[in-house]
Amino acid sequence: MSTVATVGPRATAGGFDLARALKEAGLAAFVAFVLFVPLAGFKLVGQEGQLALEYRPHWVLIGTAAVFVGHLAINFIRAMRGPSQRARGEAGAMARFFTVHARWFGLAAALLAFLLPFTPLGNRYVVDVATTVLIYVMLGWGLNIVVGLAGLLDLGYVAFYAVGAYSYALFAQWFGLGFWEALPIAGVLAAIAGILLGFPVLRLRGDYLAIVTLGFGEIIRVVLLNWYDVTNGPDGISGIPRPTFFGLEFKRYSPDGMTFSQFFGIEYSSLHRVIFLYYLILILALITNWFVLRIRRLPIGRAWEALREDEIACKALGINPTNTKLTAFALGAMFGGFAGSFFATRQGFISPESFTFIESATILAIVVLGGMGSQIGVALAALVIVVLPELGREFEQFRMLLFGAAMVGIMVWRPRGLLAFREPTVRLHGRGQGEEAPR
Amino acid sequence: MNAPLLEVEHLTMRFGGLVAVDDLSFTAMDQRITAIIGPNGAGKTTVFNCLTGFYRPTVGRLTFHGRFGPVLLEREDGFRIPRHGIARTFQNIRLFAHMTALENLVVAQHNHLMRASGYTVLGLFGWKGYRAAERAAIERARYWLDRMGLLARADWDAGSLPYGEQRKLEIARAMCTQPKLLCLDEPAAGLNPRETAELAELLVEIRDREQIGILLIEHDMSMVMRISDQIIVLDYGRKIAEGTPEQIRTDPVVIKAYLGEAEDEELPEEVREDLARLGGGA
Ligand SMILES: Nc1ncnc2c1ncn2[C@@H]1O[C@H](COP(=O)(O)OP(=O)(O)OP(=O)(O)O)[C@@H](O)[C@H]1O
Numbered sequence: 001m002s003t004v005a006t007v008g009p010r011a012t013a014g015g016f017d018l019a020r021a022l023k024e025a026g027l028a029a030f031v032a033f034v035l036f037v038p039l040a041g042f043k044l045v046g047q048e049g050q051l052a053l054e055y056r057p058h059w060v061l062i063g064t065a066a067v068f069v070g071h072l073a074i075n076f077i078r079a080m081r082g083p084s085q086r087a088r089g090e091a092g093a094m095a096r097f098f099t100v101h102a103r104w105f106g107l108a109a110a111l112l113a114f115l116l117p118f119t120p121l122g123n124r125y126v127v128d129v130a131t132t133v134l135i136y137v138m139l140g141w142g143l144n145i146v147v148g149l150a151g152l153l154d155l156g157y158v159a160f161y162a163v164g165a166y167s168y169a170l171f172a173q174w175f176g177l178g179f180w181e182a183l184p185i186a187g188v189l190a191a192i193a194g195i196l197l198g199f200p201v202l203r204l205r206g207d208y209l210a211i212v213t214l215g216f217g218e219i220i221r222v223v224l225l226n227w228y229d230v231t232n233g234p235d236g237i238s239g240i241p242r243p244t245f246f247g248l249e250f251k252r253y254s255p256d257g258m259t260f261s262q263f264f265g266i267e268y269s270s271l272h273r274v275i276f277l278y279y280l281i282l283i284l285a286l287i288t289n290w291f292v293l294r295i296r297r298l299p300i301g302r303a304w305e306a307l308r309e310d311e312i313a314c315k316a317l318g319i320n321p322t323n324t325k326l327t328a329f330a331l332g333a334m335f336g337g338f339a340g341s342f343f344a345t346r347q348g349f350i351s352p353e354s355f356t357f358i359e360s361a362t363i364l365a366i367v368v369l370g371g372m373g374s375q376i377g378v379a380l381a382a383l384v385i386v387v388l389p390e391l392g393r394e395f396e397q398f399r400m401l402l403f404g405a406a407m408v409g410i411m412v413w414r415p416r417g418l419l420a421f422r423e424p425t426v427r428l429h430g431r432g433q434g435e436e437a438p439r
Numbered sequence: 440m441n442a443p444l445l446e447v448e449h450l451t452m453r454f455g456g457l458v459a460v461d462d463l464s465f466t467a468m469d470q471r472i473t474a475i476i477g478p479n480g481a482g483k484t485t486v487f488n489c490l491t492g493f494y495r496p497t498v499g500r501l502t503f504h505g506r507f508g509p510v511l512l513e514r515e516d517g518f519r520i521p522r523h524g525i526a527r528t529f530q531n532i533r534l535f536a537h538m539t540a541l542e543n544l545v546v547a548q549h550n551h552l553m554r555a556s557g558y559t560v561l562g563l564f565g566w567k568g569y570r571a572a573e574r575a576a577i578e579r580a581r582y583w584l585d586r587m588g589l590l591a592r593a594d595w596d597a598g599s600l601p602y603g604e605q606r607k608l609e610i611a612r613a614m615c616t617q618p619k620l621l622c623l624d625e626p627a628a629g630l631n632p633r634e635t636a637e638l639a640e641l642l643v644e645i646r647d648r649e650q651i652g653i654l655l656i657e658h659d660m661s662m663v664m665r666i667s668d669q670i671i672v673l674d675y676g677r678k679i680a681e682g683t684p685e686q687i688r689t690d691p692v693v694i695k696a697y698l699g700e701a702e703d704e705e706l707p708e709e710v711r712e713d714l715a716r717l718g719g720g721a
């Protein structure tokens with residue numbers, strides 16, 4: 001019965017119900033019109049020292065028409081592709097191919113990443129952007145534990161990023177700890193924050209969970225903003241020590257000992273630190289990847305996925321849902337904390353500005369776009385989300401518009417993420433043996 | 440051999456004003472199939488939910504002679520009950536749909552594997568002891584897949600198996616927890632007659648080979664009558680009869696409960712049985 005209901009209206013003649021599509025597009029255009037009239041229809045202009053309203057009906061018309069045509073186009077594309085991809089939960093041949101050969105793609109990508117600074121491409125700007133990409137890759141992989149594996153929708157992940165960043169900044173400021181000493185502390189503190197968030201939301205799922213975690217993210221940011229004595233409020237913390245290469249600083253001269261360039265007898269270049277930071281985050285990200293791939297095949301990882309599928313069945317099998325969820329929150333948060341520490345040492349300055357909701361949303365978008373649970377997908381999505389706005393720089397204010405359009409496009413073409421194909425954690429038969437499952 | 444496995448005393452479960460189970464007492468024996476039957480809404484599933492810790496009984500004592508000696512189930516946390524040796528299936532199948540059949544069976548051995556992996560720490564570094572434990576778990580899963588005839592489909596997503604096989608997989612998953620008491624909530628629902636016959640055979644086989652007790656909720660009377668050692672009949676939460684299949688088959692109170700107010704004393708045996716088979720509908 002349910003299949004009839006989902007397939008029904010679109011199943012006619014393989015596709016396109018024009019009247020229906022026109023009606024829907026008209027409705028969307030009407031809503032857009034109502035929104036555009038106040039938003040784009042008027043402009044305040046200064047006129048002879050007074051404010052006056054300028055009417056811009058053409059903008060309203062253009063916007064409304066764009067929505068109408070766009071809506072129609074999306075419906076048309078959907079109809080042409082058949083209704084069923086989402087309904088059947090199908091992954092698509094490409095996603096399958098990527099996931100099945102994930103090991104090779106992963107190795108190739110890692111190799112490319114290691115060589116990047118030495119390729120002709122590896123100028124300062126590219127390495128810098130690549131570093132940002134890798135931060136988001138690492139955050140995406142960390143959040144993937146909570147959202148992709150355990151199925152707990154977390155909209156406040158940036159809180160743990162902030163805890164990690166401030167942990168390092170404050171421990172450096174007060175106790176003079178270096179990056180490497182502070183890193184585990186930051187991870188542990190972020191994990192504790194994860195558990196603290198976990199307790200009150202143990203019974204929540206889906207939308208409710210998302211709202212509470214969103215609130216938690218904001219609470220942390222507001223605390224950072226207002227706890228002047230400790231966090232220096234909106235002014236932030238500056239002068240955070242930069243990382244050292246086994247004690248060697250990246251400076252021209254150092255009052256306390258040798259610098260990196262002196263030690264290796266090479267000419268000082270400010271590029272050294274940029275490249276070092278790049279390798280640092282690359283290694284941190286690869287450790288995260290190793291950890292997630294590994295833990296997915298351990299009992300706790302399987303229990304996370306089982307919990308995502310059916311919590312009641314888990315209980316009936318003797319799995320403690322409380323502990324399982326809290327471990328997911330804690331470990332996910334821990335990697336957020338690591339990434340936060342790195343962020344602090346890279347910037348040398350942090351303030352609550354860097355930890356707003358939009359960051360959480362971006363990280364979540366990376367996980368969802370990538371295909372929940374897919375490591376390669378997340379890396380790909382991070383690349384898209386960081387690099388796309390960079391590429392769009394020439395378009396100036398249209399940049400975010402293009403970005404939004406690309407997001408909509410991905411969600412239309414791949415509603416379950418770029419690479420939504422789940423590779424089993426264990427197989428009984430080799431690939432191609434045993435009975436072939438229907439796809 | 441004939442020791443009591445589960446003793447239910449004065450079990451009562453109220454939901455607001457509704458008394459779903461009313462002062463129910465019975466004993467399920469070890470290595471016996473005990474069936475609980477009754478019309479729709481009689482409170483059968485509620486009994487299961489009390490036994491497996493999903494509901495806390497309003498009144499009653501539930502003594503289970505489990506793996507570590509007797510326990511009072513009503514005092515245990517739900518997720519701890521399986522450790523004592525109770526496994527269950529659900530009336531509406533609850534598999535991990537997007538995990539493979541094999542993974543479903545491995546997840547069922549979670550607590551054991553968790554300990555073997557040193558609570559993840561040792562497992563992360565590929566400790567030998569854990570790898571051996573995982574191999575053993577997969578071996579057990581393979582054994583049950585084989586017995587259910589699902590071996591070739593081990594790597595299928597559980598959700599893409601046909602309905603009958605999903606039912607079987609859920610039983611296999613319960614068995615992978617190595618229970619002393621297996622609670623099955625309408626395992627034959629939705630199966631065709633051939634599948635039902637196979638299932639009946641399987642349950643008897645599990646009872647005899649694994650030497651465990653089975654608690655069976657079922658509407659298919661032919662199956663219940665064929666394989667049960669003991670039958671308990673519920674109606675409106677109350678136990679209205681208890682006995683062997685022969686005793687239940689001829690019990691006028693039971694027949695009345697199943698057929699409502701209709702006078703059926705004069706019905707010939709076959710008709711009565713057929714009506715009883717339609718069971719829940721009445
Ligand atoms: N959580 C609950 N809250 C309120 N009422 C409930 C709850 N669970 C069960 N009930 C009620 O208890 C009564 C017994 O339900 P139960 O599910 O145990 O019946 P059943 O014998 O399993 O029936 P069926 O053969 O249809 O599965 C029903 O009237 C039901 O509505």
Ligand SMILES: [Mg+2]
Pocket residue numbers: 483484485530
């Ligand atoms: Mg029921």
